[in-house]
Amino acid sequence: EIVLTQSPATLSLSPGERATLSCRASQSVSSYLAWYQQKPGQAPRLLIYDASNRATGIPARFSGSGSGTDFTLTISSLEPEDFAVYYCQQRSNWPSTFGQGTRLEIK
């Protein structure tokens, strides 16, 4: 199965700053990668699918890029509600797998 490795494990930033989260796949997943946001006590929320497409209702400050094995989620200017855990997920190979998550915390 494809292993997704997210980095860093924890990212400490201040509101207004730019966040860059990374997801690396153990083999190519083409562009079949998604990003989710999960806040404490809540279900995950789909942010980005197929590497760069924003899901319905997702603000423009969230953007995704990459293909093959290296992907990036960028939050252009952090809002207070953006501090959460972020997961990447691939659907290129069965079974679909998730990364271990990056915790974005307030500095």
Added chain:
Amino acid sequence: EVQLVESGGGLVQPGRSLRLSCAASGFTFDDYAMHWVRQAPGKGLEWVSGISWNSGSIGYADSVKGRFTISRDNAKNSLYLQMNSLRAEDTALYYCAKAHFPEWLDTGDYFDYWGQGTLVTVSS
């Protein structure tokens, strides 16, 4: 508004069974595949099982294959997960999730709507 409401979780002894349910509303249920995704306490996400709109295609993670059975009843807008021979490592919050794409994808799908989850605890 899409709503997914899970039920059926609880405390169960190792080796016993449990059946989870998910009631869906706010979308055309029989247009989409549905999935179960779990999250162990304090851990990440793990896809468990998926079923196509007409139950013609079904998949399981290796960790549950042979023990869990997914099913759906389109007339009742409901998804189910029958869990047998439960183990301590099955302890998790189980989410019902709607597939993003209408068609069944052999390699998996994204999940654009999730329920709030139902907690399964396997312990003696």
